[in-house]
Amino acid sequence: MPFPLYLLAMAVFAMGTSEFMLAGLLPDIASGLDITVGTAGMLTPAFAIGMIVGAPLVAALARNWPSRSSLLGFILVFSAAHAVGAMTTSFPVLFATRVVAALANAGFxxxxxxxxxxxVSPDKKGRALAVLLSGTTVATIAGVPGGSVLGTLLGWRATFWAVAALCLPAALGILKGIPAGRVKEEATGGPALRTELAQLTRPRLLLVMLLGAxxxxxxxxxxxxxxPVVTDTAGLGELWISVALVLFGAGSFVGVTVAGRLSDQRPALVLAVGGPLLLIGWPALAILADKPVALLCLVFVQGALSFALGSTLITRVLYEAAEAPxxxxxxxxxxxxxxxxxxxxIAATTLSTTVGDLGxxxxxxxxxxxxxxxxxPLRAVIAAGRSTEVLP
Incomplete structure (x- = not known):
């Protein structure tokens, strides 16, 4: 795989750390800004919504910019948003920085x-995607637990500063590693924006997007x-929460890596094997959650299966949207x-039911x-191999 892919993965690591780190910082943020934990929790959906809206919006605005300029600009804005967030004493300002960071993350x-x-060559999109998404999986293994420890020792602002700092070597790597002359598709040679947006009317593209979601x-x-499953159901101490998260992240890294070698040529195998196993795994985890060893083992397995299946479906999105470069x-x-x-x-609505934390x-x-x-009933379409082999 080309070295620039690993530079992009470094940036994705910093951004993935930011996306997931709030789970361990909300009480500290609430205390520091004199707000409730519930109010502080609004920072999480703000980021997710910013990502959903920002991805197509920012990509459309930047579609004719050189790739290197776009990537560098997005990561510097992301870094600046975290620096401002680390300094502010106002919750509305912090909320705004999360939205800005989400937009930059989505664009990047x-x-x-x-x-x-x-x-990479057209038949290696899955492997390239696996390298890129490895940044997210490594964030769950090292970045998120590390950010939680840093927040515990030095306060939540230190974690924001750390994410801002992580972006700088990634930005330098992009500046040095991504070719300046490579553009995504210039307006003179590529399809018009209307043509690319029209791809969203294609049932197969919508199907794989829905399944990935x-x-x-x-x-x-x-x-x-x-x-709460780790501490309440399994009866383990709070330290084991980080262990479980690391195991989930390690599993996700394994899943992305293995699927990356199969999702281009043999996506049917990933879907046929991974899908049913993933389906069985979640109820099995609920049933065996009170057994610590089984819980921790299944957390690893579910992380691997979830990311193997998810990354394969997202690879199919790239293939199905090939005419929207x-x-x-x-x-x-x-x-x-x-x-x-x-x-x-959806998961939150189950917490108040009879199954409680296992909901x-x-x-x-x-x-x-x-x-x-x-x-x-549509497995032949979903599991089509290379982009050149997708059914008409």
């Missing part, structure tokens, strides 16, 4: 996904509410973040079941 990821696909909703629905990445980004925003909302795990199983029921 949309352009990065498209750029990654252009850095459903699988990601299941993933984030359980990931968001994993902490500057917007394909934004469609993939939007699908991912619709799931990230909707999943926790999100059952909800995740239901979301995967819906995805498989939709996918089953």
């Amino acid at each position: 990821l949309a352009v990065a996904l498209t750029t990654a696909a252009t850095l 459903l699988v990601n909703a299941a993933t984030f629905g359980s990931f968001t509410f994993l902490a 500057t917007m394909a990445g934004s469609y993939a980004t939007a699908a991912l973040n619709v799931g990230a925003a909707v999943g926790p909302l 999100p795990l059952w909800a995740s199983g239901l979301l995967v079941a819906v995805a498989l029921l939709i996918a089953l």
Whole structure:
């Protein structure tokens, strides 16, 4: 894989750390800004909504800019937003910085996904995507727990400063590693924006976006509410929350890596094997959650299966949107973040039911079941191999 892909993954690591780090910082933020934890919790959906709206909007605005300029601008704005957030004493200002950071993150990821696909041959999009998304998985392994520890020791502002600082070497790497002359598609040679947006009327593209969103909703629905399962249901100490999160992240890294080698040529294998196993895994985790060893093992397995299946579906989005070369990445980004925003909302509604803390795990199983029921009669379309082999 080209070295610039790893530079993009470094930036995705910094952004992934920011996206997930608030779970361990909300009480400290609430105390520091003299607001309730519930109010502080609004920072999380603000980021997700900014990602959903920002991906296609910012990608459309930047579609004719050189890739390097776009990526560099987005990551510097992202860094600046965190620096302002680290200094502010106003919750509205902090809220605004999260929205700005989300827009920059969305723009960066949309352009990065498209750029990654252009850095490799057409039949290696899945492997390129795996390298890029490894930044997110490493963030769950090291960045998020590290940010939580840093916040505990030095306060939440230190974590914001750390994310801002992480962006700077990534920005330098992009400046040095991404070719200046490579553009996404100039207006003179590429399709018009209207033509690219028209791809969203294609049923196959909408199908794989929907399936990707459903699988990601299941993933984030359980990931968001994993902490009380570890401490209350399994009876483990708070330290084990970080262990569980690291195991989930390690599993996701394995899943993305393995799927990246299969999703281009053999996506049917990933979907046929990973889908049913993922469906079984969420209820199994709910049933065995009171057994610590089983819980921790299944957390790893579910992380691997979730990201293997999710990354494969997102790769299919890039293939299906091949005729939208500057917007394909934004469609993939939007699908991912619709799931990230909707999943926790659905999972949260189950917490007040009789299943309590285990509700999100059952909800995740239901979301995967819906995805498989939709996918089953259309598996030939979804599992088409290379982009040149996709059914007409």
